[in-house]
Amino acid sequence: MLDLTGISRRFGATHALEDVNLALSEGEVLGLVGPNGAGKSTLIKIIAGADRPDAGEIRIDGRAVHFASAHDAYAAGIRVIHQDAPLVPGFDTLENCYLGREYPRRFGRIDRKAMRAAIAEVAADIAPELDLDVPVMFLPQAERQFVRLLRAIADKGRLLILDEPTAALPAEDAERFYEVLRRTRERGTSIILVSHRLEEIAEFCSSAVVLRDGRIVARFGAGEVKPEAMIAAMGGSASERSTRATDTSAPLIIEIDGVTGGDLTRPAQLAVHAGEVMALYGLAGSGRSSLLNAIWGAIPWAGSMRLTGEVYRPKSPRDAIARGVSCVPADRHRSGLFLVEDLIFNKTLPLLSTYRRMRGLPVPDRTAERAEFLVAAERVSLSYRDPKQLARTLSGGNQQKLIFSRWANRHSRVMLLDEPTEGVDVMAKSTIKDIIRAIAADGNAVLVSTSDRDEALELGDRIAVFRQGGIVRIFSRAEASAEALSAAAQSRGAA
Amino acid sequence: MTRTNLNRFGTLIAFVLLCIGFSIAAPTAFASPGNVFNLVQQMATLAIVATAATLVMTISEFDLSVGFSASLAAVICFVLFGQGYDVWLAVPAALLVGIVGGAANGVLVARFGIPSFVATLALGTILSGFAFGLSGGQSLFQSVPEAFKALGRGEILGIPVLGFWIVGVLGVAAFVLTQTEFGRRLKAIGGNAQAARLAGLPIVRDVIATFAIAGGLAALAGLLLASRLGSVQHTMGEPLLLPAYAAVFIGTTASPTGAPTVAGTLLGVAITGVMVNGMTIVGVEPFVQRILTGVIILVAVLVRRVGRAK
Numbered sequence: 001m002l003d004l005t006g007i008s009r010r011f012g013a014t015h016a017l018e019d020v021n022l023a024l025s026e027g028e029v030l031g032l033v034g035p036n037g038a039g040k041s042t043l044i045k046i047i048a049g050a051d052r053p054d055a056g057e058i059r060i061d062g063r064a065v066h067f068a069s070a071h072d073a074y075a076a077g078i079r080v081i082h083q084d085a086p087l088v089p090g091f092d093t094l095e096n097c098y099l100g101r102e103y104p105r106r107f108g109r110i111d112r113k114a115m116r117a118a119i120a121e122v123a124a125d126i127a128p129e130l131d132l133d134v135p136v137m138f139l140p141q142a143e144r145q146f147v148r149l150l151r152a153i154a155d156k157g158r159l160l161i162l163d164e165p166t167a168a169l170p171a172e173d174a175e176r177f178y179e180v181l182r183r184t185r186e187r188g189t190s191i192i193l194v195s196h197r198l199e200e201i202a203e204f205c206s207s208a209v210v211l212r213d214g215r216i217v218a219r220f221g222a223g224e225v226k227p228e229a230m231i232a233a234m235g236g237s238a239s240e241r242s243t244r245a246t247d248t249s250a251p252l253i254i255e256i257d258g259v260t261g262g263d264l265t266r267p268a269q270l271a272v273h274a275g276e277v278m279a280l281y282g283l284a285g286s287g288r289s290s291l292l293n294a295i296w297g298a299i300p301w302a303g304s305m306r307l308t309g310e311v312y313r314p315k316s317p318r319d320a321i322a323r324g325v326s327c328v329p330a331d332r333h334r335s336g337l338f339l340v341e342d343l344i345f346n347k348t349l350p351l352l353s354t355y356r357r358m359r360g361l362p363v364p365d366r367t368a369e370r371a372e373f374l375v376a377a378e379r380v381s382l383s384y385r386d387p388k389q390l391a392r393t394l395s396g397g398n399q400q401k402l403i404f405s406r407w408a409n410r411h412s413r414v415m416l417l418d419e420p421t422e423g424v425d426v427m428a429k430s431t432i433k434d435i436i437r438a439i440a441a442d443g444n445a446v447l448v449s450t451s452d453r454d455e456a457l458e459l460g461d462r463i464a465v466f467r468q469g470g471i472v473r474i475f476s477r478a479e480a481s482a483e484a485l486s487a488a489a490q491s492r493g494a495a
Numbered sequence: 496m497t498r499t500n501l502n503r504f505g506t507l508i509a510f511v512l513l514c515i516g517f518s519i520a521a522p523t524a525f526a527s528p529g530n531v532f533n534l535v536q537q538m539a540t541l542a543i544v545a546t547a548a549t550l551v552m553t554i555s556e557f558d559l560s561v562g563f564s565a566s567l568a569a570v571i572c573f574v575l576f577g578q579g580y581d582v583w584l585a586v587p588a589a590l591l592v593g594i595v596g597g598a599a600n601g602v603l604v605a606r607f608g609i610p611s612f613v614a615t616l617a618l619g620t621i622l623s624g625f626a627f628g629l630s631g632g633q634s635l636f637q638s639v640p641e642a643f644k645a646l647g648r649g650e651i652l653g654i655p656v657l658g659f660w661i662v663g664v665l666g667v668a669a670f671v672l673t674q675t676e677f678g679r680r681l682k683a684i685g686g687n688a689q690a691a692r693l694a695g696l697p698i699v700r701d702v703i704a705t706f707a708i709a710g711g712l713a714a715l716a717g718l719l720l721a722s723r724l725g726s727v728q729h730t731m732g733e734p735l736l737l738p739a740y741a742a743v744f745i746g747t748t749a750s751p752t753g754a755p756t757v758a759g760t761l762l763g764v765a766i767t768g769v770m771v772n773g774m775t776i777v778g779v780e781p782f783v784q785r786i787l788t789g790v791i792i793l794v795a796v797l798v799r800r801v802g803r804a805k
Binding site: 296298316317318320321327329334335336337338339340341345349350352353356362363364390406 | 674675676677679680682683686687689690691692693694695696697752753754
């Protein structure tokens with residue numbers, strides 16, 4: 001149904017897209033992968049009418065089209081679904097599906113029956129478990145994604161473009177989401193799926209293209225869509241699992257004894273050795289992030305903790321920093337970065353008082369800040385133009401590295417990482433994993449909280465699995481497998 | 496001139512054009528040394544209150560109590576004079592009231608999580624009640640000590656004393672905001688409070704300190720105004736509130752990221768000051784002056800928005 005020929009787009013001297021040819025048939029599911037900055041979002045924007053190509057032609061059902069705006073593309077049945085596309089929290093599914101559309105009316109009043117009639121049939125088809133009358137703020141994350149899908153196809157959507165639809169979802173919810181997406185496909189809807197999770201692409205897509213530096217560098221047809229092949233096409237190497245065993249003779253750095261707080265409702269027991277990476281795996285809200293936040297002093301907690309044998313009672317992140325604990329929080333835009341400040345500002349902020357020229361005078365020495373920034377940036381392989389550029393101008397992976405760089409010039413005894421590779425491309429992911437291993441190899445204790453099962457397996461020397469507010473089991477390297485972790489994370493009943 | 500330069504210096508250019516325009520329209524009256532002297536005196540209190548507003552806006556909050564604090568400080572000072580207290584006691588006491596009132600705002604915002612708009616409006620109303628009560632609703636102008644008059648009147652080396660206050664207060668504020676750890680932390684809190692907290696910044700302490708400083712500055716402005724006028728009314732500070740924020744907003748149009756800066760605020764104060772002064776000299780009706788001042792604020796912000804959308 002969709003045919004792109006010779007699409008090119010330039011921004012100044014850079015070719016965002018160069019001679020891109022792409023065809024998509026009715027009901028086809030195409031995976032679109034590539035590192036950050038490869039041109040994926042430009043391509044999506046062009047298909048969705050939000051941007052116009054400098055050269056090339058777009059055909060729909062064989063007829064050339066010229067989208068003057070996103071509105072035209074919408075009229076042609078093209079729907080882009082962003083993972084965080086806004087829904088009105090107080091509206092239920094029906095009302096959200098009608099956002100921006102004309103409401104059916106009866107005697108001048110909004111006709112809810114007609115709305116239901118229009119939506120319910122599609123809903124029953126793709127997501128029968130969805131309750132249409134509950135305000136979406138009471139729906140779990142995964143089901144809000146169903147609402148976005150439903151909204152897109154209910155109004156004559158023929159081509160769905162999904163941009164990282166599962167980035168915010170734990171593996172189990174992602175599976176449910178793909179189940180719904182599969183049923184959507186069976187209705188004859190075409191889908192373009194953009195994801196950094198290559199396993200999902202391989203499992204779900206009948207074909208895939210790899211975009212790199214604005215060009216399509218590889219195409220995979222039915223039966224050829226494999227993660228290893230796609231990584232190779234992107235110019236990376238497949239990651240390896242951690243094979244190291246925990247060195248139990250190494251000293252214990254942090255000991256957690258009966259700690260509760262936030263989502264962590266059942267007392268947690270955990271000890272991490274020097275040089276060890278402890279992965280904390282579980283669904284969102286299972287308590288793994290709360291444990292990190294407790295160690296970071298960011299939430300009130302009860303129980304007791306010891307740091308290198310001494311009592312450790314952080315009341316604020318400030319206390320934690322003073323004791324040699326470092327943290328890269330989840331959700332870098334909300335909790336990590338100062339987007340309209342420069343890179344140096346973002347790097348030096350937490351340890352600002354260490355940059356004084358005179359001890360008693362709280363005035364940072366800008367030369368020293370710059371020098372340390374350069375060293376830290378090198379250490380985390382940050383790619384940037386200028387230390388004074390604003391943080392918002394960096395790609396996702398580099399923004400994450402920028403937060404890592406805060407702690408790169410000091411010896412952290414404990415490093416806390418919450419979803420460190422969320423929304424980061426494959427290349428940056430592997431760099432970040434290398435950084436994490438290097439921190440551990442320095443003799444520090446590293447705690448990585450993740451909803452990505454493969455990442456837990458890849459990084460963790462041991463893996464603590466969380467479920468319903470507590471640790472259910474701690475796996476050693478040898479005992480852990482994908483199946484065992486999933487089973488532990490989601491088995492219900494026995495707690 | 497590039498678009499970025501136009502964005503950055505557009506506000507400054509507008510100010511210069513404004514001055515040139517009035518100089519041509521009223522060459523003897525506007526550009527005279529006497530009028531410039533006058534202008535500086537008129538701008539001083541507003542500049543200091545606007546600086547208080549700048550600090551609070553740096554942490555992305557509002558302080559609507561600045562005008563009320565200014566009035567209360569002046570009233571307290573004059574009531575103490577009336578009771579025969581010395582300047583050296585009355586002035587610090589009045590400043591302290593401003594600081595304590597500001598700190599109370601900070602506690603309401605940082606500790607109890609009340610939106611600053613609401614907290615400072617409520618507290619400001621309470622302060623204005625005290626000012627009303629203490630003054631009995633009367634103008635106070637009894638027995639003002641000479642030392643107090645010297646604070647805001649007269650001149651040194653041909654420059655009005657209030658000019659030195661502008662330079663001193665705004666200079667220190669600019670240094671604190673741009674050069675110190677405290678200033679850096681305020682920008683972080685204003686930019687992303689959640690991230691600032693997780694980066695280990697002492698947010699509660701810094702927010703309270705910011706409001707306390709703002710309260711102190713407002714009180715200082717009230718005292719300087721009282722010194723210049725020689726009398727006090729319990730509502731005298733209130734008209735400062737809106738022009739102060741107008742000045743900060745005009746000032747943000749001169750900063751590259753749209754964040755408030757002390758230099759930008761000074762420019763905002765100067766623009767509104769020159770507008771009112773120049774229009775009065777040229778003989779524009781007061782009601783037209785107000786309309787035009789409002790239009791200027793909108794134009795400044797609109798030009799900035801349009802410039803940035805590209």
